[in-house]
């Protein structure tokens with residue numbers, strides 16, 4: 010059994026896998042990391058590997074204590090991945106993006122793939138049908154947009170993510186929701202349309218904490234799976250074991 014841990018910039022997501030099947034999912038904050046992992050290991054005493062991808066402030070050292078109990082793998086850009094990395098700065102490519110690209114490559118062979126991960130940031134990652142990772146884009150996620158409007162103005166309130174009632178906002182709150190939510194929908198649909206105009210045919214995987222909220226609002230047909238990163242971590246680790 011494998012325990013996968015995805016440390017994002019907002020929260021930590023985790024899942025226990027028995028081969029390709031996820032048995033249980035968990036979500037927690039960085040300050041609960043040790044206690045939560047200890048509890049998971051108690052509950053599932055067949056876990057042999059702890060596999061981590063972190064772009065947050067939780068580093069490799071945070072998992073040292075578990076090395077007495079099981080084998081720990083903290084993914085880095087030096088690991089073996091099932092794609093050729095054509096990014097101009099491969100060493101600075103986020104490990105979450107590397108794992109997403111690996112998952113897309115392994116789960117959807119021989120086709121162009123675009124992964125859109127809507128978390129703290131929105132990341133776009135394009136892997137072509139010959140398994141070349143080409144790059145993508147990074148933009149602010151929902152929370153960052155709401156907070157930026159509040160933090161960098163004198164008058165705008167801090168709102169929680171909510172559906173805009175109208176395209177044309179009739180109040181301050183409605184205008185903010187329309188700007189943030191419709192703006193993000195247009196951004197993602199716009200990116201997808203632009204990629205298509207390059208003559209590219211590709212599958213789209215939408216993931217991250219806000220994938221479900223967004224999926225029904227996009228005009229483009231997509232494959233939405235908020236657990237795609239955890240599944241990809243499990244698959245990338247199995248790929249590593251077979252190919253290292």
Ligand SMILES: Nc1ncnc2c1ncn2[C@@H]1O[C@H](COP(=O)(O)OP(=O)(O)O)[C@@H](O)[C@H]1O
Pocket residue numbers: 016017018019020021022036127128129130150151152170217218219
């Ligand atoms: N229970 C929850 N706690 C916090 N954020 C949540 C929750 N459920 C959904 N979300 C949404 O998920 C987003 C974070 O997505 P996530 O993919 O976990 O980010 P990251 O990987 O950057 O930590 C938040 O901005 C929020 O809108």
Ligand SMILES: CC(C)(COP(=O)(O)O)[C@@H](O)C(=O)NCCC(=O)O
Pocket residue numbers: 017018019064101102103104105106128129130131132147
């Ligand atoms: C862009 C990110 C901050 C996204 O983080 P997340 O929204 O998943 O918390 C992360 O992938 C990262 O730190 N990337 C490094 C820069 C790059 O990928 O080029």
Ligand SMILES: [K+]
Pocket residue numbers: 126127128129130131132217
């Ligand atoms: K992201």
